[in-house]
Amino acid sequence: MTSPHAGAARSYLLNERTAEGYRRAMTSATERVVDRIRRADRPFSGVDPERLAPEIAAVDLERPLHDHAAALDELERVYLRDAVYFHHPRYLAHLNCPVVIPALLGEAVLSAVNSSLDTWDQSAGGTLIERRLIEWTAGRIGFGPAADGVFTSGGTQSNLHALLLAREEAQAIAGAAPSRLRVITSAAGHFSVRKAANLLGLGPDAVVAVETDDERRMRPDALARELGRCRRAGLVVMAVVATAGTTDFGSIDPLPEIADLCAQAGAWLHVDAAYGCGLLVSRRRRHLLDGVERADSVTVDFHKSFFQPVSSSALLVRDGAVLRHAAHHADYLNPRRMAERGIPNQVDKSLQTTRRFDALKLWLTLRVMGPDAVGELFDEVVDRAAASYALAAADPRFEVVTRSPLSTLVFRYLPPDHLPPDHLRHGDPGRALADDANLYAREALAASGEAVVAGTTVDGRHYLKFTLLNPETTLDDVAHVLDLLAGHAQRYVDDLAPLAGHAEAPHVHA
DSSP: OOOOOGGGGGGGSOSTTTHHHHHHHHHHHHHHHHHHHHHOSSSOOOOOHHHHHHHHHTOOTTSOOOOHHHHHHHHHHHTGGGOOOTTSTTEESSSOOOOOHHHHHHHHHHHHHOOOTTSHHHHTHHHHHHHHHHHHHHHHHTOOTTOEEEEESSHHHHHHHHHHHHHHHHHHHHOOOGGGEEEEEETTSOTHHHHHHHHTTOOTTOEEEEOBOTTSOBOHHHHHHHHHHHHHTTOEEEEEEEEBSOTTTOOBOOHHHHHHHHHHHTOEEEEEETTGGGGGGOTTTGGGGTTGGGOSEEEEEHHHHSOOOSOOEEEEESSGGGGGGGOOOOTTTOOHHHHHTTOOOGGGTOSOSSOOOTHHHHHHHHHHTOHHHHHHHHHHHHHHHHHHHHHHHTOTTEEEOOOOSSSEEEEEEOOOSOOOGGGOBTTBOGGGGHHHHHHHHHHHHHHHTSOEEEEEEETTEEEEEEEOOOTTOOHHHHHHHHHHHHHHHHHHHHHHGGGTTSSSOOOOOO
């Protein structure tokens, strides 16, 4: 294919001359997505990497198509056909939510205008909109007028940012060497806490995980013991990370009791509410976050429980002055004189420099729907999870771990005890096959494409997990997926038990 002449390349730039072509291209792309959503009878095609990778590898990126329609035809084959569709009611796997239309309007606008939220002279109104949303979120948390924050790429970055601030505060107050700093979280806390500690140059023993109770919440008595142990050992607890919505169990740590202990110990309290932040707009369950207003910093992920497209997240701090620890003034971008003149440059607060105007999606969501409507949607999925717990707990085929205050369900299929002797392993009855059967069931279900569920380990055993974030998911959907999983698992026990002694369940092909 021949290359276009030099002037033709300009036809791909968005400007006043190409605006009509932009409109047609965007309309065509939107129609493709609409068609896919209308025709999606399952959340996934079941494709595996071995089948899809050769198709994508065969695309010659040195030979452009020079045609939007042709490129979209190709995209249908290499992406849209096999994409995982979170809007489908039987997508029950990870913390991926269906998205609301006002947020998609924001996505279209922010991509085309392409503001960068690092300096005022690149974003103007975008800067003020983000700041207003930070102010609104801080108010929902219960922070006072000194609060501040910034949008981030997601919970992992927000947690990293919070621990950076906590480290700097601890070193400024106690003058502690990094090797003496400790971060306390619970055994159910997010892995990003350890990742952040590594990135911050803390030692391998810097993160201490304390025990949880039967509901997978941090135990205040265990936290108190660890705070005392660190004090006696001459260690400085730079932060306690409580979780308001653990990834697996949706558990919410006892925030008031943890805040009391942190206040007594002089430790920074960070609340990871990436998942549970939807409670901020719930009219029925806001009390579950009581105590969050006493945190020094809070992570919120709007793209988890506010039905926003990825990414839309923020870090909030009770005292905005601490954000100075992340500031760096570059002469070409945000010289110190700008801060002295009160010019609002968001890069003064952010770990990122160039940054999308993701706040616009939440802005349009609140302006079109309002926070009560978002909270109503989140309450629906929490209600559905409670009903799903009751359904699974009453089903003798399954073992359920605990009832979540949010919208997860952790469970596993248990094979019946009355299996023939050749199904025994290491002298245990057929239930010893549960790990392999559940691993197999999840893989077989994904290969069928009929539903997508997640998996995790609890006390060293393999479990399945539903994360309900779609208000369109019905209890009938949940019951159907439970039946599918039980069917796959039982077939494994009946037909593939001789393979159960292998290190992992057999690979399933669609």
